[in-house]
Amino acid sequence: MPMAPLSIPAAVLRLPMLLVLPVFLLLTGPVQHAHAQSGVSGLDAGQCAIVKQHVLQSGAPVDCPQLQIVRFSYVDFEQVPHDNGEIMVMAAVAPQVKALFDELFKRRFPLAQARLMEHYQGNDDASMAENNTSAFNDRPITGGGAVSLHAYGLAIDINPLQNPFVLRDPQGRLNYSPPAGQAYGKRVASRPGSSEQIVELFAQHGFLIWGGDWKKPVDYQHFQVGRKLAERMAKLPVPQARQLFESTLVAYRACRTGHGGKPKARKVCAAADS
Numbered sequence: 001m002p003m004a005p006l007s008i009p010a011a012v013l014r015l016p017m018l019l020v021l022p023v024f025l026l027l028t029g030p031v032q033h034a035h036a037q038s039g040v041s042g043l044d045a046g047q048c049a050i051v052k053q054h055v056l057q058s059g060a061p062v063d064c065p066q067l068q069i070v071r072f073s074y075v076d077f078e079q080v081p082h083d084n085g086e087i088m089v090m091a092a093v094a095p096q097v098k099a100l101f102d103e104l105f106k107r108r109f110p111l112a113q114a115r116l117m118e119h120y121q122g123n124d125d126a127s128m129a130e131n132n133t134s135a136f137n138d139r140p141i142t143g144g145g146a147v148s149l150h151a152y153g154l155a156i157d158i159n160p161l162q163n164p165f166v167l168r169d170p171q172g173r174l175n176y177s178p179p180a181g182q183a184y185g186k187r188v189a190s191r192p193g194s195s196e197q198i199v200e201l202f203a204q205h206g207f208l209i210w211g212g213d214w215k216k217p218v219d220y221q222h223f224q225v226g227r228k229l230a231e232r233m234a235k236l237p238v239p240q241a242r243q244l245f246e247s248t249l250v251a252y253r254a255c256r257t258g259h260g261g262k263p264k265a266r267k268v269c270a271a272a273d274s
Helices: 017-028 031-037 045-054 091-107 124-129 179-184 195-204 227-234 238-258 265-273
Strands: 040-042 067-075 081-090 155-157 165-168 174-177 222-224
Touching (some): 040 091, 091 195, 174 179, 195 222, 195 238
16 A cells, blocks of 8 residues: 655754654654564674584684575475575675575475574584575585585575485495485476476576586585685675675676577576686
């Protein structure tokens, strides 16, 4: 319903400016709560302390001021709605992540659950065992080596059971994480919760790289931005990092339009971010 134009009494207009502002805020409503109601919020001192106790290590590529929690609704595999979905991401990408999960809810794409990694003390195996959708987790990539894009808050894992991490060992055997994900090793794109259904949606919101395109290992649950972009964003203040992220998103969308929406164009247009 359209709102009637705000009418400020003439007596109020004659008040000194220092008195007008509080009166105006009373007339216009609780502006101070708009950010919290958006579903995106920063970490307060208590939340930061919890994250540093369980998930965020010294020397991590980002710190608490660069992180935000995205809260969203989702449906489970019985199509029952839930309003307690939470993931933590780099603040620069939080608005796009919120829009992404809102679209998943609109499409009725099922999620088993979405809890912050602090509930698992940063243990990725424990999170996957509960089929938990997650994002920020300060850890190295699986198998060791370089820091994971999860440590930047720039990678998201979706339904690990339905979309397992798959690695072939030296004897040629396939190992699945979580182990129960072996039941989903043979990919069926139409199966509920399968990541194949949402690859382009993630790309449209800036997560251009899908682990399902990799050869060794294959990581069907995993979506991320490129490492070079992540490193640049981590060194910038949040507004500039967000501007950089949005510029790559605009470039990707323009590239996809230029290729006429052909399926193979996704990898071509994402290449600049890899």
